[in-house]
Amino acid sequence: MAMPQEGYSWVDVESYVADQTSGLHGKIHIRPVAGGAFLTDLRVECSKRMSSDYPVGTRFRIWAKLTDREGGGQFLYTSWRWRFEVLSRPDARAE
Template sequence: MEIIVETFWARGEASSSGIRVRALPGQGLSTTLRVECSRSMRKEHPVGTLFRLDVKLIHREGTPLLYAHHAAPFEKVSSEEAQRFIATLYGRNKATS
């Protein structure tokens, strides 16, 4: 499934990565789900950057997460593009940047 995600600082989370990725609201997914994806995508763009990304829901050691292969293509999008994408696919305009 293709969704809009954002990078954010993972303060207080048990993670070896300081920058994590989550789905934007309004896409039928919990924003507490983390996205496992390309490290370069996270490191080459400022925190808060929005991307369109193809993911699948998996469970790792009993924990649900969204997974995108490390070589999966991604597209950087603006806040307006993200809102339009979510409104078109999900009938709402709840994306935030």
């Protein structure tokens, strides 16, 4: 069931390596950043480029909305076609 009452807003997210990948596509995923409007355990459906073309820990700003699937939980959705802004990349010298 969609959530038509929810509107789109700017959301800051980041890439991370998922501990549990059962039922998920790949090891690197996107989640809301800590301290934002959404909990960090919320999944984000977005462009695969965000997890494949940038290093883990990169932060992005996306135009997204909270939605859900019938029989599933809530998640943030943004079209894979929409532009996203790169806010920061992890410092490679810190490794």
